[in-house]
Amino acid sequence: MGFIWLSLFGVAILQCVYAPLSHSGSSGDIPAKDTPGLESERWTEWYTRDRVSIFATNRVRISAIVPQTWPGPYWNPDGCNTGMISLQLLGTVTGIPVIEAIKGNDKLIPHVVKLWVERYEMEPKPAMDELLTMLFQACGAKDYNKGDLVDENDVDDVVVALVNYAITVLFDKCMDYITALSCTPPRVYRQVASLMGLQLVTSYIAIANVLGGQRETTRRQLDAEKKKRNERPSLESLNKRFSDTHENIRLLEEMMRKIFTGLFVHRYRDIDPTIRMSCIESLGLWVLSYPSLFLQDLYLKYLGWALNDRNAGVRKTSINALQNIYEPNDNVPSLGLFTERFSRRMIELADDIDVSVAVCAIGLIKQLLRHQLISEDDLAPLYDLLMVDPPEIRLAIGALVYDHLIAKKFNSSKSAPRDNSSEVHLKRMLRLLEELPRDPILSIYVIDDVWDYMKAMKDWKCIVSMLLDENPLIELSDRDASNLVQLLCASVKKAVGESIIPATDATDDGKQYHNRAQKEAYESNKQDITVALMKSYPLLLRKFISDKEKVSSLVEIILYMNLELYSLKRQEQSFKNILQLIKEAFFKHGDKDTLRACVKAIDFCCEESQGELQDLACNKLKELEDELISKLKSAIKVVVDGGDEYSLLVNSKRLYELQLMISVPIDNNLYDDIVMVLRGFRNMEDEVVGFLLLNMYLHMAWGLLSIINEEIVYEESLDSLLYKRDTLLQELEYFCNLGTDSMEGGKQGSELACRVCIILSEIWFLFRRENFFETVLERLLYEPNDYVLRKYWKLCEQQLNVSEEEEDEDEDTNGEYFQETNRYVVLTAAIKVVAFDAVPKEYLASEIISHFVMHGTSVAEIVKHLITVLKEKDDDLAAILLxxxxxxxxxxxxxxxxxxxxxxxxxxxxxxxxxxxxxxxxxxxxxxxxxxxxxxxxxxxxxxxxxxxxxxxxxxxxxxxxxxxxxxxxxxxxxxxxxxxxxxxxxxxxxxxxxxxxxxxxxxxxxxxxxxxxNQEEKEEASVSRRGHSRKPQNMEGKKLFHDQSSSDDEDSLSEYEEDVDDEEGGEEEEDEDDPLTDSIKSSSKTSGSSN
Structure with missing residues (x-):
């Protein structure tokens, strides 16, 4: 009995110590309306978080407080360690209210309980009055008639008039009051009473478990005694002890059921989510600690219903409780029907709107898989989450995929040691990637999700060995080889701290920020990668140099290697072979990915290497440039001679990709040859013309940069630059006129038209007034005339008017460079020249804004940026908008x-x-x-x-x-x-x-x-701000709380799981009031007085 009271006193002390009741006025005054709620909510938050530690603390004190009348090993009459507390302190607890002693010093709790038990044995009625007084004071109430607590017979009347006060026996009376308080309108009373009631059940379970151990020990002793031939007097004593222990357990279980039916079944659907969370958390603890009673569908169904709660915290609490319940293998047989009914909801929660709930649900699904309670078909929706935006969900699904499909941790059969080898895991990963659609982005997401858990992805030597076919037992198809190359490249990037997931946000620059420890770890990984691939990397390049699908990923790997190790390990020849193979790949392929990878790799080798290695890289780059210029001149000659344009197109692409990274020394003769072929062969393919114009622009831009960086400006350099700029502008204006004249009535958009618009915008931007006015380079100023500007916008407008169907066709046709030639890029370029005053804004700005709502959300967002800039500058805003x-x-x-x-x-x-x-x-x-x-x-x-x-x-x-x-x-x-x-x-x-x-x-x-x-808008805003919610009228009609306990809630079967939880919660709203119960008590007393 003392242990139970210690639980109640423990709750009371926490209410007093961690959230002291600070009511103003005398003891008879009504407390401030917001004080109980505020203090109780603060305490409830703390208490809910530390429930387990509270229970553990209570157990330590048991031996010092349980009276002799309670059977079991808890009672130790000499157990009180009075030496810990001075006699002066002990004297202070006599003659003062229990609540004050608790508030004063929590170390006095065991002695307060001991003294109270002694008083109860001598005078039960005053002691019960003292205990119930402490209960109400812990809730925050002060204004009530203490004598009525013991004298009244109807607990409901006591609760409703604070709550018109009653008694039977001690345990029943306390449980009745706690249950009654848990059903009152003020939220503070429900919070405190619910926590007290839930803690009582937890304490009952602790005692029942100890008594259960005693009963089992007594049973074994009885069995041993019965096997002896001679009857002993201890047999009767053991029988009595066994029956007494069993009866005590039965009484405890009966009290558990009473609190469950009287408190839990009402409060698990309370309007307050913290109360619902406390109920669900406690039920999970009960099922786990006392499965003989609570591990059955009658109780489990409440955890299942909580999975549909509107509050994310309640859903998460239920999931955590179920995870703990599914953990012991012994519980699984009793969970069959429950799992069958609620497994679908558990899987749905993996896509919950709350990320933390979704992650916990995925962990629960792993438990179900471990026990083989769900099928493979049930997991199909989860694999779609491998590409969702929140990385926490992706990584949780990645862990599930690794455990289930790669490591095979959930298989019933024991795996051989070889099944955990890198080769086996990589083969399983390749099977998984093979089943996915042929989408490199999807494969990258899967690799990123699984990477943290799969050590085989960091086994560089094993991956290279599989790619080089060094193991005759492992055969790779072409699809497997492509996936394994992609996996190798992605894994190398991840190991050195690079992100492999494409940026989904326009504001995401893709940069990774790491602390010092991470940087050191990544540098160590880079060295490991370099050492592992130093000799085999050239072999990989040579084997797949003709395969454009694989070679671009392989070439990129050198960007994440430590080139200094090639010198330290005396592997200069291997480095030289790598450079030669990269150069060969550059001239063997013409696709954008391979060309850009090769250019990045050679530039990286030139910048990051030192000494002899740097000389090798720079010489190889010079060879590549010379060979490319020679091939381009030969291609132009072929076209002039009436030959095919393919060579000119491919080498123009190569030059364009090279010029994006570095300045290529194009002589004047080659520039003149490009102009000549553009003017002499107007019927060339648009793609060829586009890349020739791009190369002219990039060459001119590099020339401008070199002049700006020079300390001395030479007239010859300016003349050459102006000639190249004016020549390029003439060609662009020609194609601009051609585009606007020929496209009227026909197809609006084309790659060449986009190229012309973008290059024109960039030239106007580079040579704008702001850059060169009143400087030595003022000759370079350029601003288009009105005719050119109108032609330019007409061509831009044609690109904006491209339908989505035509845009999709362009993406299929120009897939490689579609991201550089779509209407959004064209509009952005036009807005840039307006925002930076490169052209007269009066015409172009108004034209752009007039298309604000014509082309969908994406275009509207771009135009909105221009309007924002104009508002900030405040330049002729009204005229432009009009x-x-x-x-x-x-x-x-x-x-x-x-x-x-x-x-x-x-x-x-x-x-x-x-x-x-x-x-x-x-x-x-x-x-x-x-x-x-x-x-x-x-x-x-x-x-x-x-x-x-x-x-x-x-x-x-x-x-x-x-x-x-x-x-x-x-x-x-x-x-x-x-x-x-x-x-x-x-x-x-x-x-x-x-x-x-x-x-x-x-x-x-x-x-x-x-x-x-x-100003109607202002009035509406003001009226909305003044508008409030009217307080709900109080409904203080008492409802019978203690009917016959054969509640229909206990008889619900699993077939009735379709209950609408939201409706249940809504039904409780009428019970929730923020006013203290003392107000309603006075109101009730006045009503009853007037009626009399």
Whole structure:
């Protein structure tokens, strides 16, 4: 009995010590309304987190406090270590309330309990009154009649009038009060009472387990005695001890059931998620620590229902509880029906909206797999999560994939030692990659997810041995070899700290940031990789040099090697062989990936190597440049002679990729040859023309950079650069004119058109006024004239008007370079020259903004950046926005010209309205005041434009101007209305009713706005801010809490698991009130008094 009271006292002391009750006023005053809730919530958070440590602490104190009347080994009459506490301290606990002693010093708890038990044995009624007083005071209540706690007979009445107070026997009375308090409206009472009740069951289980051990020992002693021939007097004593112990266990289980049915079945669906979490956490602990009673579907179903809880914390608590329950193998046979019913929900939680819940659910699924409780088909949805965005989920799924499919940890049969070898694991990984669609991105995700758990991926020698076919027992198909090369390259990158997952966010620069320890580990891995591949790396390159699918990944590996080791290990010849093989791969292939990998590799060798190795790399790069220039000249000669263009295309690509990384010394003769072939053969393929123009631009850009970096500027260098720039501009303007003239009525987009737009933008950006004005390089200033600018935008506009179907076709045709030649890149380039004042913004900015809402979300986001820049600069913002609205409206006029349809129904007019709504939406909050002059200018300018040829353009008022009016104060709107009315004083608007309809609509809207006293948006915001929630009326009708305990909740079967948990939680909302129970008690007492 003392142990049970210690549990209650332990809860009370935590309530007092960690969240002291700080009510103001005398003991008879009503506590502040928010105090109990605040203190209880703070304490509840602490108590829930440290439940296990509390229980452990209580067990330590058991031997000092359990009275002699309680059977079992806990009672030790000499166990109190009074020496630990001075007699002066012990004297302080006599004559003061229990709650005060608890609040004063937690070391006094065992002595307080001992003294209370002694008082209870002498005078039960006052002692019970003292205990119940402590219970209510721990909840935060003060205003009640203490005598009623013992004298009343109806616990419900005691609870409802704080809670009109009653008694039977000690244990039943305390449990009744705890259960009653747990069903009261104030949340603070439910929190504290629920924790007390749940802790009582936990304490009962601890005692029941000890008694169960005693019963088992007594049973074995009985069996031994019965086997003896002579009857002994101890047999009767053992029988009595066995029956007494069994009866005590039965009584404990009966009390557990009473609290479960009276408290748990109501509070597990409480509106407060912390109470629900406490219930589910406690039930998981009960099932695990006392499976003989709780490991059955009658109780497990509550854990299953909690998997559907609306609160992520409750779902996670239930999953953690189930993980612990599934851990012991002995529990599995009893979980069959439960698993069959809820396994689907467990798998669904792997894709939970809360990342922590999803990760825990994946761990639970691994438990189910370990016990073979779910099939392979059930796991199919999980493999889709290998590519989800949160890395925590991906890694958790990766761990499951490794354990289940690669390490085979969940197989029932024991695996041979060889099954754990690197070769076996790599073969299983290749089988997994082979079953995936042929998508390199998907393979990269799978490799990244599994990498942390699969040591075989770091076995470089084993991977190389498999690729070189050194083991005759392992045969690789071409698909396996490709996947293994990809795995090798990805694993090398991961080992040195590089990210292999493509960036999904435009703001992600892909850079990895590491601490010192990580950097040291990565450097060590780099050395291990270099040593392992030093001799075999050239063999790999030589074997797969003709395979473009594999060679690019292999060439990239050298970027993550420590080149210094080649000198230290005297492997200069191996390094030289690598350089030669990279050069051969560069000229053997023409695809973008291989060319870029080779250029990066050679440039890396030139920059990162030292001494003799650096000389070797630089010489090899010079050889590559010379050979490429020679091949390009030969290719031009072939075209001039009427031959095929393929060689010119491939070598132009190689030169382009090389110039992206380094400056290539192209002589004037080659530059003139490129210009000659462009002008002399206008019917060349667009792709060839595009790469020739790109190479001209890159060569010119490198020349500009060299001039800027020179200390002395030579006129010859400037003349040469200006000649190359002007020549390139002439060619670009030719193709710009050709594109706008030839594409009208035909296919709008093309790779060459995109190239022309982008190169023009880049040249204007490089030679803008800001860079060279009033400098020695002022000769380099360049700004396009109005004609060129309009032709340029017309070509850009054609790319914006490309449909999604045509864009998909272009991606299939120009897949390699589609990311460099799509409409988003074209628009971004156009916005850049406007944002940096490289061209006159009045025309181009308004044209771009007029397309704000025409081409989907991606284009709109790009245009929004331009508007933001213009707002920050505050340069002619009103004029630009008004001009954009006019151009959008003019497209509408063009659309309806010659058509018999009503102009109001035109899609283009709808687009104009959408544009006006979006543009007016940028003036919100403080921007309305800051840009008031701009808004006013837009409205007045729009009205002027609408009346230019009235009533022809009056629809502009309704389509555009009206959206900006709500952004102005009522006084300004009144002036605008007067101005509009004056414009029609001598006009008969009845002659053309349909034409003047937009005018009348506009006037009525202005009148309505003025009548509402303007700035309606601000008023709505203010009204929303003042709007609050009315307090729910209190419903203090007492509900019977202690009916006959044959509750239907206990009789629910697993077939009734379709219960709607959300509805259950919603049903509890009426019970939740933040007011202390003392308020409702006084209200109830007044009501009862008036009725009498």
């Amino acid at each position: 001009e954009a609205l006019k151009k959008a409206y003019n497209r509408h006029v063009v659309d309806i010209s010659g058509c018999e349809t009503d102009s109001a129904d035109s899609n283009s007019l709808s687009g104009c309205k959408d544009l006006a709504a979006q543009l007016s939406g940028i003036f919100i909050g403080a921007d309305r005041t800051k840009h008031k002059a701009d808004i006013l200018e837009i409205v007045r300018g729009g009205i002027e434009y609408a009346f230019v040829d009235a009533p022809t353009q009056l629809s502009f008022l309704e389509a555009a101007v009206i959206h900006f009016v709500p952004k102005l104060p009522a006084s300004d709107v009144l002036e605008i209305m007067d101005d509009v009315l004056k414009r029609t004083e001598n006009v008969n608007t009845e002659e053309d009713p349909s034409g003047w309809r937009p005018y009348h609509t506009f006037i009525s809207l202005l009148e309505k706005y003025v009548k509402n006293d303007g």
